[in-house]
Structure formats: structure tokens, C-alpha cells
Amino acid sequence: MAIVIIAVALYRVATGKPLLPCGSSDPVTLAADPSISEEIGQLVADAGDDGCMSIEVESTSTGAMLRRLADREELPDLWVPTSSVQSDRVSRDSQLPFETVLNSVASTPVVLAVKNGEPSVRSWTEALGTPGTIVDDVADSGVADGAMLAAAAEREKGLVSTEQVQQSLAVLAQGQRPSNEGLVDQLAKTGGVAVVTEQELAARGEQNEADGIHTQVPGTGANYLSYPLVVSAQDPGRRDDVRKAAQNLADKATDEEFANTLAESGFRTADRAPLDGEAGVGETERLVVRDSGVLDEAVREWRLMSMPTNSLALVDSSGSMGLEVPSLGTTRMGMMVQTLTRGVEYFSGSSALGLWAFNAADPTRTEPYVEIQPLGRLSGPSASGVQGTYRDDLVSGLASLPEHVGGATELYSTVLSAYRSVLDSYDPNAINTIMVFSDGANDAAETIGRDQFFAQLREMQDPQRPVKVVTIGVLDDVDPTVLAEIADATGGSSHISRTPEEIPQVFAAAIADRSTPT
Structure with missing residues (x-):
């Protein structure tokens, strides 16, 4: 020390x-x-x-x-x-x-440091839930506390919901990547958004302009360190x-x-009077939380959400996923690829992810799914032999999903196979889950029945090695009942997105829910 x-x-x-x-x-x-x-x-x-x-x-x-x-x-x-x-x-x-x-x-307000060209951030909840946002360790940093308290104040004022704050914390917790650099120096290299203080940026002076960094305060206000x-x-x-x-x-x-x-x-005095000249952000509304216990709750959630995940993603590749989504100018599968490609950024490098596409298109195939990428640690080297990481492999695998569209939805057999696979690769230091993305029901002709499926699923469950199934139904013709039943049977959660615009938010909600204890 x-x-x-x-x-x-x-x-x-x-x-x-x-x-x-x-x-x-x-x-x-x-x-x-x-x-x-x-x-x-x-x-x-x-x-x-x-x-x-x-x-x-x-x-x-x-x-x-x-x-x-x-x-x-x-x-x-x-x-x-x-x-x-x-x-x-x-x-x-x-x-x-x-x-x-x-x-x-x-005193000094907690603010956002932003690289030139980044869009304006409307709220702290939005900032914390934006993939790539950089913040210090919540358990150790008053600056991180300030950002989380600002989001909690937005919730208290009715500007955002409790669920939105939880989703943002989940995205932030899973997306953090360790670095030996200071946050602003890291931001200067990688771009994006960093949670810092006005004092830190004011002390850097002209270096901010040289690095293309400017200060932003969400329209809702700022929390002050005192x-x-x-x-x-x-x-x-x-x-x-x-x-x-x-x-x-x-x-x-x-x-x-x-x-x-x-x-x-670069500090303000105790009365929070703005810094002279253009050194700071000027007058800002002060965000205050009435319930001081919300930070302790948020820190507990953060620690849980920060745990790495060992998760297998099952993507429905049945024929209906080839249908057009007129509002987006792409197919349902194209929409899913876009959402999941962005979603990969929600997970820390210590997490392990795998990707399967499932349908009943090929009767000669011994399994109801195609393994696009096996479970692998995102920070690990690329399995393709080229320079890059396993995260890059996963993104490439997502891009190939449209090639596998066709046939009926063989949901039950795929979930059982995935459950066995995650149990075989169980990580006691991670949250072990299966994420199912589907736009339909189990409608394959040659498949096991509902009762047999649930009997086998319950038989495989091991209290010492809990595996949750999180289901995400996509668009209007999804069967919410069966997806909810599968999630409930494993202590997981079920989410439905009725419109294309809802899918990113629903995915973030699923990330938050898969982090909650059984």
C-alpha cells in the first residue's frame, strides 16, 4: 500500500x-x-x-x-x-x-468519457447497458458506485424500470474485460464509453482533445462524489x-x-460549484438515491452477474426462420444473427460459449442439430488456426447460420442433447446454462413426446450441478407455453419478443435472469 x-x-x-x-x-x-x-x-x-x-x-x-x-x-x-x-x-x-x-x-460529478463519433447517451441505465462501456471494479471503486447510484436514482424517479436497471448491470458485468491501463487511456485506444469523474478528465487537460475524448453527462443528471x-x-x-x-x-x-x-x-469544492472556464461539465442536475440500501443490493447482483458463464446457445434453424421481416429488410435468421453477434459482446472473455443450430431438415443426420461451434472460452485462441480468439470463431459461426435454415423444429431432442453436453462440460466456477432461441414449437414429425421429454429432462438434473435453460421466443407465432415449461422445469426463465425491436432488450433480460440463483 x-x-x-x-x-x-x-x-x-x-x-x-x-x-x-x-x-x-x-x-x-x-x-x-x-x-x-x-x-x-x-x-x-x-x-x-x-x-x-x-x-x-x-x-x-x-x-x-x-x-x-x-x-x-x-x-x-x-x-x-x-x-x-x-x-x-x-x-x-x-x-x-x-x-x-x-x-x-x-466534490466531483461522475461523468462519461466518450470517443469522438460515439452517439449521445440518454441515461445512466442506457450507458451501463451499452456493450463496451468500461468501468472500474464495482466492489472497489467509488466511481462505479456513482454510476450505479445514478441508475438507481433514475429508477426511483420512474425514468426507467427495475428490470431495465438489472438488465444493464448484467450486460455491464458480463462485458468487462481486464486491463492494466487506466480507463481513459484504455478508452483512447479502444473507443466506446468509460465511466470516470469530471476531475479525472479535467486533470488530463489538452490530452483529452489529442486522444479524441470528450465528456458527456446523460440528460437525467449525474451523481456526485462528496x-x-x-x-x-x-x-x-x-x-x-x-x-x-x-x-x-x-x-x-x-x-x-x-x-x-x-x-x-480538477476537483470542485464541497458546494459543487462548477469549475472555471471550460474545464468541466458546468451545471448538472444532481441525482440522489433516497434508499441507501440499493447500492448494496446492486453490488451483490453485480458480483453474481460477473461470474463467467458456461453456456450453449441453441438457435432454431427451421424453415420459418427463412421468412422475411419486412421492417428490417432481412429474414428472421438474419435478424437473429445480428442480435446474437452483438450479444456475444455481452459476455466476458472468461466465459465459455458454444453454438448449435437445430431443425429436422436432414433425415440422414443422426442428431437433430448441427454443432456450429463447440463450447470454448471466448478469450482463448481461435480454433481455426488463424490469428484471433474463440470469440471471433463464434461470430463467424453466427454468420453461417442462414446456410442451415430448413425443415421442422425439433426442440425436445435438441434440448436433451444440449443438457447432456453442458453436464459433461460442467464448470463449478461458472453459471451453467442453455439458451434456446426459437420462433415456433416442437413440430418435427419424428420426435419424442412431451411427457417423455420432461421425464428425461428431470431425470438428468443434478442438484450438485445445476443447469438452467433460458428460453427466448421470437415473434408472434412462437409457442410461449412450451418454452416456459422447459425453463420452469430447470429453474430458468422464459422471455418472449413480439417485435424485432424488442429482441435486443429481451436478450439482455435473459442474460440478467440467467445470473440469478436457483
Whole structure:
């Protein structure tokens, strides 16, 4: 852990002032979020004129604080997290009382960094649900907290539904790809959208323009990081001295000198007044969540949704999938290829996906399906021998689906075969699922009956190796009853898209639902 020592004691010696008149030989420890630790260090140095005690400032994330608790390590005396939401979370998890001395040392809105040419984002829910959006680890980052709280505020205001927020979190969680670069540097190379702060972009100055990056705030507003000053010391013998040191810092934090320090680094003062000139985003509506527990719920959902998936996609390739969709100028299968190609981006590189096309077109075929791509880890090398990843193989396989259209829908036998396949390749560290995409019912002439199918499906199920079937029905002539029955029998979920426009949203909803516990 990086530690910045503010040697107030040396300053006392140099100026002839008393060394430690507060009656304590131990310095006060202050943990500050890495985004503001340097500015807090300057504040400590500026506030050292009362001759009280030395203060050591350490750069510490919320995740590091939680790890200290888990390891039963002593907490710092003072803490400056990014928001009261984080200090409340740590206090609640540890069941230790914290005391807020100053509600806000500084502030900055959470914003979007966007490469030139990217479209405007209307809401935080939309931003989080856009494939390719980059965000820090939710369990460790106040910036990620800010974005999730903004989406929750949109839900509280009735601008979006609970389901839409959950779908966005699922897309975001599954789509994250690890990188050793900072978010803005990563964005400059890959394009897309990144969740950052106004301060981070303001501090980069002209480099943003050179990288083709501009700032965006959704029309709904922004959540602000507030950086409270919190007493976290638990030793009763130290708390009075710690409070005095904290109050001294709180008094100094309102001075013009510290305001200038903040402005030089791109921070706003506690009153959230806009930065001077064109350095920031100006006046923005503040999004506030009334129910502070929503973040804990969202973080729990995030952790579950972030689990890799081991999933086999079954795509109906019966003759009806060759029908035209006039509004799109393509066939049903063409529509499905477009949706699933984009959907591949919803999954992290640690996920394993496979692709089958199923129909009863070829009576000489021993199986009711064609394996387009076997289960494989998306970040793994291409199986084709050319440069690229298995994700590229899957996209190529999707493009070939129109070649397999024809015949009737042999749903039952395909689901049973897929269930056996996923059980054989079961990954205990992933969510194991089968995703079925179909526009019809089980109408093949030579197939097992409904009762026999469900009997065999239930017989294969293993509580120690749960496999969910998630079904996605497409357009008006789909049979929702049988798809729902298959999903219910495995603890999965069923979704119906009645129009082409609904399909991407329904697919996102299916991703969210397949992440929920059985």
C-alpha cells in the first residue's frame, strides 16, 4: 500500500514550535481514496499550524478497507472515502461506529468519457447497458458506485424500470474485460464509453482533445462524489485526539487556500460549484438515491452477474426462420444473427460459449442439430488456426447460420442433447446454462413426446450441478407455453419478443435472469 507521510513533526522542529503537545506520541493515521490522497496530503500539511500532532496519509481504496476488516487488521483513525455511501457500507459490514466530521471535503460529478463519433447517451441505465462501456471494479471503486447510484436514482424517479436497471448491470458485468491501463487511456485506444469523474478528465487537460475524448453527462443528471471526512478510530483513548485533528482538517478544508488546491487538480469544492472556464461539465442536475440500501443490493447482483458463464446457445434453424421481416429488410435468421453477434459482446472473455443450430431438415443426420461451434472460452485462441480468439470463431459461426435454415423444429431432442453436453462440460466456477432461441414449437414429425421429454429432462438434473435453460421466443407465432415449461422445469426463465425491436432488450433480460440463483 502506498503511504504518503506528512512530516508535520519536522515542520515543528524547523519553526521552533512544540512537537506533539496533544499528549499522544502516535501519529494519527488517515486513509484517503487514491483519487484524492495527494490533495488530502496537502490539506494535512496546510492544517498543521496548531501544533497538535502529526498525521500520516495513506492512499487506500474502499476495497482495501474491506480487506482490512476481513483480515482483522486495525483500521486507520480517519478516512476520506469517495462518498458517505462507502463509509456507511464499511461501518455496516463491520458493525463498527463511524463519525462524520465533515460531510464533504471536495466534490466531483461522475461523468462519461466518450470517443469522438460515439452517439449521445440518454441515461445512466442506457450507458451501463451499452456493450463496451468500461468501468472500474464495482466492489472497489467509488466511481462505479456513482454510476450505479445514478441508475438507481433514475429508477426511483420512474425514468426507467427495475428490470431495465438489472438488465444493464448484467450486460455491464458480463462485458468487462481486464486491463492494466487506466480507463481513459484504455478508452483512447479502444473507443466506446468509460465511466470516470469530471476531475479525472479535467486533470488530463489538452490530452483529452489529442486522444479524441470528450465528456458527456446523460440528460437525467449525474451523481456526485462528496469525499466526507470520517473518524474511524475505535480506540476510546484516542478518539478525542483524533476528533481534534479531524476538526482542524475540517476547518482548513473550507479555506480559499485548499479551494485553490482542489481547483488545480480538477476537483470542485464541497458546494459543487462548477469549475472555471471550460474545464468541466458546468451545471448538472444532481441525482440522489433516497434508499441507501440499493447500492448494496446492486453490488451483490453485480458480483453474481460477473461470474463467467458456461453456456450453449441453441438457435432454431427451421424453415420459418427463412421468412422475411419486412421492417428490417432481412429474414428472421438474419435478424437473429445480428442480435446474437452483438450479444456475444455481452459476455466476458472468461466465459465459455458454444453454438448449435437445430431443425429436422436432414433425415440422414443422426442428431437433430448441427454443432456450429463447440463450447470454448471466448478469450482463448481461435480454433481455426488463424490469428484471433474463440470469440471471433463464434461470430463467424453466427454468420453461417442462414446456410442451415430448413425443415421442422425439433426442440425436445435438441434440448436433451444440449443438457447432456453442458453436464459433461460442467464448470463449478461458472453459471451453467442453455439458451434456446426459437420462433415456433416442437413440430418435427419424428420426435419424442412431451411427457417423455420432461421425464428425461428431470431425470438428468443434478442438484450438485445445476443447469438452467433460458428460453427466448421470437415473434408472434412462437409457442410461449412450451418454452416456459422447459425453463420452469430447470429453474430458468422464459422471455418472449413480439417485435424485432424488442429482441435486443429481451436478450439482455435473459442474460440478467440467467445470473440469478436457483
